[in-house]
Amino acid sequence: MLVLALDTATADLVVGLAEAQGSEVRVLAESVEATRAHNERLVPTVETTLAEAGRTFADIEAVVVGCGPGPFTGLRVGMSSASAFAQALGVPVHGVVTHDAAAELIDAPSALVVTDARRREVYWAYYADGRRVAGPAVCAPGAIAVGADEVDVLSVPKHLASQIEIPARETAYVVPRTAGLVRVADLHAEPAPLVPHYLRRPDAVEPKAVPRSPAIPDVHLP
Template sequence: MTIVLAVDTATPAVTAGVVRRTPSGVDVLGERVTVDPRAHAEQLTPNVLGALADAGLRMADLGAVVVGCGPGPFTGLRVGMATGAAYGHALGVPVFGVCSLDAIGVDTTGDVLVVTDARRREVYWARYRDGVRVDGPAVNAPADVPADASAVAGSPQHAALFELPRLEVTQPTASGLVRAADWAREPEPLLPLYLRRPDATPPRARP
């Protein structure tokens, strides 16, 4: 049995949860989610502490951390990944990075397209077959996304751009993050899935 802290800031949902992982599955002991695309840094730590309080546990009880690594906006991803890495370093526990789209797709069955907001009139997307990713992640305009799936999940606003039945799974969950992690392998260094250059770039030097 392992007590896992799961965090994700790849979407407007600032997710933090405490999950008990056992040989038979996962149990969510506490979870806090705040939907605010401009408050990742302000909301993540309070959500972590709130989830721990809901679970009746302390930070020292954690045995691992799982972090959503995107795809997502540069600033949001940086908040979640830096926070998760800091908890892992301070506690001396492993930190597993997962694709945030996988944390949505793992809760689906059949052939499903998962989409989230990439801004610039684009979407981040991946395809899943019975919860396992078979294509992506990638970023494209909605018209350029292969949409020959049986259903679509993820951001409701962007799922509505596809003429497919919509599933209720809309954002990464603590349970999905933990189940999407590859527990059979040693954790690798966290790598953000930006999929494109950040919006802000350093100014060019004048000649």
């Protein structure tokens, strides 16, 4: 099965093509680009990745997309594009937790996966023996509570590493790449509706009611 994998939940734009046969996943082509221009770069990157693999859109049999946690704008780009590709091609689209995809690439008894949520917060999820046992959640870097004194691997962007107070045997940043995205997707199950993991309320709020100024006279129409 040829799978198109997308993730726009982090500062990296991940686009890849993989052949999935049972539990085996073979990546044919992949692009991992640090960029803020996910919206402008996604479709051209998909086209380039297909060309590198010697495939066309018609060859795609399923789409997998990371559903966060991540910022609203980033998730919207990836998830809406994945849905559009799947609908146009008549293939299923499977949503996965972005942090699960990163954790899938970590070979360790326990792992803490952290990404930047901006506004002095982070998204995080904790894994033990290959299973997610806490999160995904959002909080200040110093408020992560995983119920462990130490983790084997801490995956965190470099600029946030010094802010995480939980000790780890190894610290590195693991990108949620194609292999991880495809492995955590249940490609043979009926796909569920895509649900974005925003984890916090949107910035926009309804304005508060403002009392009417006494300087404005009442107007009574006949």
